Amino acid sequence: MLRKERQRKILHILEKEGKVVAKELSTKWNVSEDTIRRDLREMDSLGLLNRVHGGAFPASSGPVTFSERTEENIDAKKELAVKGVQLIKDGQVLLLDGGSTTNLFLAQEIPYDFKGTIITNSPSISLVLSKHPNIEIILLGGSFFKESLVTVGLDVINTLKNIRADLCFLGVYSLHLDFGISIPHLQESYVKRQMIKSSNKIASLVTRSKLNTVSNYLVGPVSELDYLITEEGSLGYNFNKYKELDIEII
Numbered sequence: 122m123l124r125k126e127r128q129r130k131i132l133h134i135l136e137k138e139g140k141v142v143a144k145e146l147s148t149k150w151n152v153s154e155d156t157i158r159r160d161l162r163e164m165d166s167l168g169l170l171n172r173v174h175g176g177a178f179p180a181s182s183g184p185v186t187f188s189e190r191t192e193e194n195i196d197a198k199k200e201l202a203v204k205g206v207q208l209i210k211d212g213q214v215l216l217l218d219g220g221s222t223t224n225l226f227l228a229q230e231i232p233y234d235f236k237g238t239i240i241t242n243s244p245s246i247s248l249v250l251s252k253h254p255n256i257e258i259i260l261l262g263g264s265f266f267k268e269s270l271v272t273v274g275l276d277v278i279n280t281l282k283n284i285r286a287d288l289c290f291l292g293v294y295s296l297h298l299d300f301g302i303s304i305p306h307l308q309e310s311y312v313k314r315q316m317i318k319s320s321n322k323i324a325s326l327v328t329r330s331k332l333n334t335v336s337n338y339l340v341g342p343v344s345e346l347d348y349l350i351t352e353e354g355s356l357g358y359n360f361n362k363y364k365e366l367d368i369e370i371i
Contacts, residue, residue, distance in 0.1 A: 142175060171337075181334040205350045208348060211235060211236045219270065271309065286319060313340045324347060
């Protein structure tokens with residue numbers, strides 16, 4: 122089998138099964154593991170997959186900067202925001218992770234008469250909610266990370282340690298049943314980990330393109346989620362696997 126043909130088949134398996142194992146491919150195609158590893162290294166360098174010890178996971182695709190992501194999948198994000206806002210109840214303390222553009226759409230859907238407290242590391246979300254008369258807004262102060270338009274760093278993490286939110290809407294860049302929740306930026310991953318620890322329940326609005334993909338820095342296992350709000354039919358064969366982790370699918 123030629124190299125290009127092997128690599129096309131590898132991408133097909135990743136799309137279908139969510140991972141490849143070098144030893145299994147070596148046996149299946151009667152080639153050496155070194156050959157498969159060379160394929161995976163080359164494909165990783167091209168951004169086609171995320172190589173890990175013994176195999177590979179699908180790579181997250183698409184723009185990384187916040188401004189670019191805001192222009193992607195607008196209709197789908199609005200749909201998810203409408204679903205997500207149904208979890209919100211008066212009197213709650215909500216934690217809105219600003220690293221997700223979908224959470225910006227969620228903020229736009231929060232009813233004008235909502236009464237509660239919203240804590241966020243996003244100046245953009247704070248501005249969207251600034252005219253709501255009954256919302257107390259707590260903007261987490263820290264170093265401003267320009268690519269995601271959020272605050273990060275020890276100041277943010279230390280403030281979060283003194284908070285217990287009723288519900289956190291966690292921003293997710295990649296979601297994979299085996300690898301977990303992951304994102305492209307290390308400093309953001311630290312903040313997200315603390316947001317999980319500082320919340321009673323975790324919800325995430327996840328577009329189809331983020332499912333079954335892996336990014337650079339692990340935030341935590343998929344089982345950290347209590348609610349997964351996603352597009353209709355996007356989970357496919359993985360639907361039952363999420364339910365087995367006691368994640369409510371919306």
